[in-house]
Amino acid sequence: xxxxxxxxxxxxxxxxxxxxxxxxxxxxxxxxxxxxxxxxxxxxxxxxxxxxxxxxxxxxxxxxxxxxxxxxxxxxxxxxxxxxxxxxxxxxxxxxxxxxxxxxxxxxxxxxxxxxxxxxxxxxxxxxxxxxxxxxxxxxxxxxxxxxxxxxxxxxxxxxx
Numbered sequence: 001x002x003x004x005x006x007x008x009x010x011x012x013x014x015x016x017x018x019x020x021x022x023x024x025x026x027x028x029x030x031x032x033x034x035x036x037x038x039x040x041x042x043x044x045x046x047x048x049x050x051x052x053x054x055x056x057x058x059x060x061x062x063x064x065x066x067x068x069x070x071x072x073x074x075x076x077x078x079x080x081x082x083x084x085x086x087x088x089x090x091x092x093x094x095x096x097x098x099x100x101x102x103x104x105x106x107x108x109x110x111x112x113x114x115x116x117x118x119x120x121x122x123x124x125x126x127x128x129x130x131x132x133x134x135x136x137x138x139x140x141x142x143x144x145x146x147x148x149x150x151x152x153x154x155x156x157x158x159x160x161x
Contacts, residue, residue: 027055028096028135033128034145035113037120045069045120047111047128047142051102055135061102062093063131070115072128077107087112096132120144 033049045068053059064072073089080086085107094102094109104110111128120126125141132138 027053028059028130028132028138029054030130030138030140033140033142034148035120035126035128035142036144036146036148037113037116040119040121042119043114043116045113045116046075046106047113047126048104048106049142051096051104051130053096053098053100056098057134058098059096059135060093060133061096061130062133064111065129065131066113066127068117068120068126069113070117071113073112073114074109075112076109120146122146 029052031050031052033047035045035047037045047064051061061074064074066072074091074093075087076090076094077085077087089112090109096102102109111130122144124144126144127139128142129137129139
């Protein structure tokens with residue numbers, strides 16, 4: 001084996017040992033992804049993440065795919081006429097502006113897993129592929145984190161006087 005091959009193998013092993021890392025495909029980057037279900041017996045779950053478009057062209061997240069559930073959909077929450085927040089399937093997907101991002105978080109945009117084939121277990125990795133109009137498919141693995149709080153990993157900004 002050449003030195004270059006040894007270095008590539010070592011780098012690959014190091015990356016695999018680190019667990020969940022950001023997913024990259026062309027100019028699309030996925031960061032801080034995690035999945036959860038409301039309980040071990042739940043038949044549905046969700047994934048949350050930050051999706052960055054570092055390219056110079058607008059794109060559009062049009063689909064999400066995974067074999068962990070019977071159905072995978074892009075969802076968001078919208079307020080109905082009575083002021084009640086409802087989760088809805090967004091068939092058209094989400095716009096991803098050039099050099100912009102989509103924040104997928106609880107109470108907002110997210111990937112919904114319907115009809116889980118097995119319970120989500122803490123620390124497990126689930127395969128997920130995001131499908132973009134221009135960038136195409138971005139496959140990666142999402143760690144299951146059942147303990148994560150909604151604001152975990154986010155900085156709180158306070159302005160004081």
